[in-house]
Amino acid sequence: MIKTAKRFAEDAVIMVKKKNEKMNAIWLEVTGCSGNIISLLNSENPGLYNILTDMVNLTFNNTIMGAEGDFAFEKFLETLDTEFILLVDGAVSTKENGNYNIVANYKGKKITALDAVQMAGGKAKYVVAVGTCASYGGISAAKPNPSESKSVKEVLNCPVIKLPGCPCHPDWVVGTLAHLVSYGVPELDDEGRPILFYGVTIHDTCTRRGFFDKGIFAQKFGDEGCMIKIGCRGPVTKTDCPRRKWNGYVNWPIGDNTTCIGCAQPHFPDDMEPFVRY
Amino acid sequence: MSKTITIDPVTRISGFLEIKAKVKKDKIVKVNASGLLFRGFEKMLKGRSPLDAVYFTERICGICSTAHAMAATLALEDAMKISVSLNDSYIRDVMHGFEFVQNHLRHFYLLSMPSYVKISSINLVGEEQYRDYRLPEKLNKKIEEHYIKSIELSRLAHEGLATLGGKAPHSHGIFVGGVTVNIDAYKLEKVKSIIKNIKSFVSTIMREDVEIISKYYSDYFKKGKSYPNFMTFGIFDKYEDPDITYVKPGIMKDKIKYPLDSNKITEQIHYAWYKRDEASEEVDLSKSDAYTFIKAPRYSNLPMEVGPLARLIISGEYTRGHSCMDRNVARVLETEKILKIMENLLRRIEIKENNQKIYNIPEKASGVGLVDTTRGALGHWILIENKVINHYNIITPTVWNLSPKDESNIPGTIERALLGTEINNIKEPVEIGRIIRSFDPCVSCATHLIGSKGNPSVIEILV
Numbered sequence: 001m002i003k004t005a006k007r008f009a010e011d012a013v014i015m016v017k018k019k020n021e022k023m024n025a026i027w028l029e030v031t032g033c034s035g036n037i038i039s040l041l042n043s044e045n046p047g048l049y050n051i052l053t054d055m056v057n058l059t060f061n062n063t064i065m066g067a068e069g070d071f072a073f074e075k076f077l078e079t080l081d082t083e084f085i086l087l088v089d090g091a092v093s094t095k096e097n098g099n100y101n102i103v104a105n106y107k108g109k110k111i112t113a114l115d116a117v118q119m120a121g122g123k124a125k126y127v128v129a130v131g132t133c134a135s136y137g138g139i140s141a142a143k144p145n146p147s148e149s150k151s152v153k154e155v156l157n158c159p160v161i162k163l164p165g166c167p168c169h170p171d172w173v174v175g176t177l178a179h180l181v182s183y184g185v186p187e188l189d190d191e192g193r194p195i196l197f198y199g200v201t202i203h204d205t206c207t208r209r210g211f212f213d214k215g216i217f218a219q220k221f222g223d224e225g226c227m228i229k230i231g232c233r234g235p236v237t238k239t240d241c242p243r244r245k246w247n248g249y250v251n252w253p254i255g256d257n258t259t260c261i262g263c264a265q266p267h268f269p270d271d272m273e274p275f276v277r278y
Numbered sequence: 279m280s281k282t283i284t285i286d287p288v289t290r291i292s293g294f295l296e297i298k299a300k301v302k303k304d305k306i307v308k309v310n311a312s313g314l315l316f317r318g319f320e321k322m323l324k325g326r327s328p329l330d331a332v333y334f335t336e337r338i339c340g341i342c343s344t345a346h347a348m349a350a351t352l353a354l355e356d357a358m359k360i361s362v363s364l365n366d367s368y369i370r371d372v373m374h375g376f377e378f379v380q381n382h383l384r385h386f387y388l389l390s391m392p393s394y395v396k397i398s399s400i401n402l403v404g405e406e407q408y409r410d411y412r413l414p415e416k417l418n419k420k421i422e423e424h425y426i427k428s429i430e431l432s433r434l435a436h437e438g439l440a441t442l443g444g445k446a447p448h449s450h451g452i453f454v455g456g457v458t459v460n461i462d463a464y465k466l467e468k469v470k471s472i473i474k475n476i477k478s479f480v481s482t483i484m485r486e487d488v489e490i491i492s493k494y495y496s497d498y499f500k501k502g503k504s505y506p507n508f509m510t511f512g513i514f515d516k517y518e519d520p521d522i523t524y525v526k527p528g529i530m531k532d533k534i535k536y537p538l539d540s541n542k543i544t545e546q547i548h549y550a551w552y553k554r555d556e557a558s559e560e561v562d563l564s565k566s567d568a569y570t571f572i573k574a575p576r577y578s579n580l581p582m583e584v585g586p587l588a589r590l591i592i593s594g595e596y597t598r599g600h601s602c603m604d605r606n607v608a609r610v611l612e613t614e615k616i617l618k619i620m621e622n623l624l625r626r627i628e629i630k631e632n633n634q635k636i637y638n639i640p641e642k643a644s645g646v647g648l649v650d651t652t653r654g655a656l657g658h659w660i661l662i663e664n665k666v667i668n669h670y671n672i673i674t675p676t677v678w679n680l681s682p683k684d685e686s687n688i689p690g691t692i693e694r695a696l697l698g699t700e701i702n703n704i705k706e707p708v709e710i711g712r713i714i715r716s717f718d719p720c721v722s723c724a725t726h727l728i729g730s731k732g733n734p735s736v737i738e739i740l741v
Contacts, residue, residue, distance in 0.1 A: 031317065033722045034292050035340020035447045041384065042433045042446070049400070049426050058402045062289050066392045067405040068711050069285040075405065093317075096563055100571075102314035105286035105296055139322075139337040146318025146561075167340060167447050221458045221634040247440035248433070250468070256444030256451050257458040257632065261333055263448070269334060274327040278636050 022054075023181055024084035026076060026120055027061040027130075030113035031101045031140045031149050032090030035167040036131040037063045042247055043170035056085065056177060062103070073104040073111070076120070085180060086124035087173070091133035091140035091149035092117050100147040114155060121156040126180050128161045129153065130173055135162040135193075136266045143270050153192070161185065162192040164239075166263035171244060172197045191266070193238070202234035202260050205242045221276070222257045231277035233262030280307070283707050286314075288714055290389040292341045293721025295680070297710055298569075301701050306710075309693040311680055313572040313724045316551075316561060323670035328354060328639055328662050329454060331670060335658065336448045338672070339723040341384070344377035344439065345651030347452040349658040349672075354454045357645025357660055358637065365630050366456025368623045371514060371522075372469065373442050373452055374651070375620040379476060380435035380446075381652040382586070382613040385718045386484065387428035390606060393712045394491050395421045408708040412494040421487050428484075431476050438472040441465055456633045463629060470624055477617040480610070488610040492603055502602030502713035504695040507531050507580050508588035509678070511538065511657065513650035514619050521622045524615065525593040527648070529577065535592065540648065540657070543673070546574040549682040572677055572724045574684040581684070583691045584654025584675045585717060586612040602695070605716035639665040653718050654678060674723040692717055 029037060041048050052058055060076040067075060090113070093101040098112030105111070111119075121127050129152040132138035140149040153160040163172045176194055179186040186194040203209065211217070212226035220230065228235065237260055245252045253260055262272035269275075279302075286296035294315045300308035319338060323331065331350045336343035348370070355362065362370070395418055396411050397403040413421070436446040442459050443451025451458050459465065492499070512527035527538035547554060550573045553562040562568070574581075582588075583600070587608035590596035595615075596608055640662060647658040654675030661669035681690030689697060692714060701707045 031315065033337055033340040033343075035337070035343065038340045038384075038447050041388075041429065042436050044433060047433065048429045052400050052402055061402060062287055062294075063292065064388055064403060065289050065405070066397065066403040067407045068287065068289045071405070071407045072287055072289050096561075099563055100316040100561070101294065102296070103287060103294060105284055108284075139334070140317055142322040142334075144321055146321050147316060149317070166337065220636045221453065222460060222632045246445035248437040250437055251440045251444050253444040253450040256442075256449075257460065257634070258444060258450040258453070269330075273330050275330045275333050278329070278638070 022057040024079050024082045025056040025058050025087060026079055026084060027058060027087045027089060028116055028120060029062045030088060030090035030103065030117060031093040031147060032131065032133040032138070034063060034089065036089040037061065039167035040170050040173055043174055044248060046174060051174060055181060070106055073106045080120060080123045083125050085126045085128060085177070086120045087128045087130050088117060088134045088152045089130045091137050092152060092155050093147040093149050094155070095148035117152060117155055121152070121158060126161065126185065127152065127156065127158060128163060128176060130163050131168045132164045132166045132263060132268050135164040136268070138166060139269055160192055161188065161194065164193065164264040166268065169244065169246065197240050198238045200238065202237045202239060202241055206234050206254060207242055208254060227254065227259045230259060231274055232259040233265065233272050234260040237262045237265050239264045281704060283710065285710060288711060290392065290715060291719045291721065292339065293724065295719060295721050297714065299696060299710060301704060304700055306696050306699045306701065309689065309696045310569045311682065311690060311693050312570040313680055313721045315721060316571045319672070320670060323667050326667050328660065328667055329637065331660060331667065332453055333448070333450065335672065339720060340447050341720060342377060342381055342652050342723065343447045344374055344449055344452065345656055347449065348374050348651065349647040349649050349656045351452050351454055352647030352649060353645040353658040353660045355645070356647060357643040357662055358454065358640060360455055362456045363633050365628050366633055367516060368627050369442060369457045369459065369461060370452050372620050372623050373439055373449070375616050376435050376439035378616050378652050379613060380432050380439070382609050383428050383432040383435060386606070386609055387425045390715050391421060391425055393708065393715065394495060395425070397422050397425055408706045410706065410708050413490065417490055421490065424483050424487055427479070431479050434472050434476060438469050441468050453634070454637060455635055458632055458634060460631050461627060461629055466624065466627060473617055473620050473624070477614070480614050480617060484610050484613065488607055492607060495603065498603035498712065499599060499601045501699055501709060502695045502716055503600055504583050504691050505581055506533065506600065507582050508591050509538070509577055509582040509584050509655055510589050510592050511648040511650045511655040513589065522619050524619060525589045525650070528592050530592045531580070542578045544576050546576065546684045548685045549574065570682045572680050572682060574681045574690060575673060575678055576684060581681055581688060581691050581694065582678050584678045588654060589650060602713045602716040609718070641665060651675065653720055674720070676720045676724040679717045680719050680721065680724055692719065
């Protein structure tokens with residue numbers, strides 16, 4: 001008996017500790033390619049394991065959760081009655097009342113992406129739009145936008161922190177989550193983007209900026225020189241890609257001799273094309 | 279008495295999938311597999327710059343974007359009559375190889391293993407919905423540790439891809455004319471080192487893990503059998519040397535091999551939410567009997583299985599069978615095989631600048647890009663008119679595997695694999711998810727095609 005009581009106490013301590021330390025979070029994939037969750041899997045220090053065991057208590061995510069079917073969607077529903085962060089990956093299809101994208105069939109009721117975002121968005125402590133589709137509609141809303149996809153902000157009446165990027169860099173998500181959990185909402189620009197990651201344009205800190213200043217321009221992919229004349233969108237795109245780089249910080253598109261295609265911009269892809277101008 | 283089991287979401291896949299299975303006397307007697315996302319890429323691509331297709335179509339899928347970069351690039355090179363140097367081809371294949379490895383590692387450990395191994399240390403993954411976990415505690419703990427270790431290695435596979443291609447997902451380095459990287463000794467060495475690290479894990483730990491799973495879940499060599507029809511568009515098949523060759527395009531039907539003839543590919547929309555007239559095709563959610571956004575492609579009127587198992591069967595390297603567990607085993611064997619090919623490709627790569635040029639877009643041209651990728655046969659078709667995309671068409675691997683029934687009520691490949699499956703406990707139908715995931719479906723990709731036989735200009739895509 002004593003042993004059992006002790007065990008209970010230990011469990012409670014662990015639970016309280018857990019509760020105090022980790023906020024619940026839902027990562028909801030909707031109308032898109034699920035590329036932002038894949039990008040999150042590429043996070044390094046903290047890697048995915050540490051994110052899930054130390055930072056937040058993720059309760060629902062289609063790509064990696066153990067449960068399936070009603071049991072899985074109950075995890076989503078249970079979380080709505082707690083303090084939680086909603087992360088949305090993808091735009092929100094609204095055509096035919098949202099029926100172009102069904103995310104669950106719960107006890108015989110179809111739950112559209114639109115339903116799920118509105119159910120959770122209204123109750124979340126923070127809403128984070130992860131990636132360009134969630135932030136602005138992105139490629140899912142590219143002309144003529146057959147699924148009538150919208151940004152998360154357009155279907156919710158609450159503040160939305162935007163983390164555009166196609167995909168979103170894992171550091172931008174992890175950094176924003178860390179800030180939310182420990183210090184609250186980070187400083188945002190007028191668009192709702194954290195200034196920490198989206199403060200300056202790519203052109204401002206580009207590794208090829210010296211070429212631009214000297215008037216040396218590339219004519220094609222692979223030439224030394226600034227690529228502005230072949231369509232680089234670095235001058236209008238605000239991210240820290242040049243300094244941060246990608247995937248273990250080894251490279252980035254301009255480092256690979258290609259143009260920035262403005263994938264973190266509000267009107268990507270329509271107003272960022274052509275991606276290369278010959 | 280029969281009961282219908284609905285699983286939606288089918289999690290641990292890419293995209294949105296619903297399974298409805300009717301069970302009678304403990305056996306599945308009817309299945310509907312429904313893909314539940316429609317974005318309409320074919321309509322979006324019309325009128326855009328042809329060169330933009332490479333980065334645009336990558337965004338169909340976050341887990342296999344490099345595959346679309348490959349197929350789009352091949353289609354454009356075909357249309358623009360551009361040939362690629364051997365060196366660039368090697369580099370490109372190494373990038374595509376990294377995409378295979380990233381996908382297979384993530385599928386095997388993150389998506390597939392939680393159905394067989396308790397991952398108790400992560401709340402999100404360790405939810406105990408089903409109780410059919412059979413590994414002794416020690417072995418379970420070992421594979422759980424490998425699950426955690428695999429996160430680092432699949433991340434590393436994307437680092438290898440980014441070293442050559444800028445970033446991942448949605449990399450930039452595969453492009454018309456070859457690659458954009460100017461390869462140097464440092465990049466080569468970095469990539470070699472990454473491959474070596476991953477290979478040592480795959481050759482020992484991953485192979486051992488799949489053997490353990492095969493032993494404790496040996497009944498899954500009898501479950502999830504599909505049709506004896508397999509197809510590949512070929513991968514690592516452009517070279518003479520056997521040590522960098524995997525599988526040429528081909529069909530295997532009832533253990534007999536045939537050459538691939540893409541003119542034999544057709545599709546049907548009887549059970550898909552589309553209506554068609556001569557000029558166009560539209561979504562029709564009110565259509566009776568329809569249950570999916572995925573169409574029913576057929577090769578010589580037959581449903582086909584595509585993917586790692588299909589490739590190993592067609593290349594003659596796997597003969598054991600075509601069950602759920604055979605698919606899991608094939609995925610691991612293929613990961614090792616591709617890493618070996620990547621090592622051999624790297625030995626041949628010379629330090630040379632890329633071959634990028636200023637491209638003139640033709641007024642009118644058409645091209646086809648057929649290539650096997652992680653999940654199977656992928657095709658891109660492009661028609662250029664007035665220097666812009668007039669038609670763009672994609673047939674993805676998952677559309678083959680996740681096809682609905684056709685006009686003759688012949689079930690799709692995954693539907694067939696589920697039919698007849700014995701459900702041990704109707705309250706815990708763990709068998710269904712295990713069988714579906716052995717195909718590694720990607721519904722984000724599950725596009726459709728239209729069209730009369732083999733005429734790519736009238737085949738369209740809906741994603």
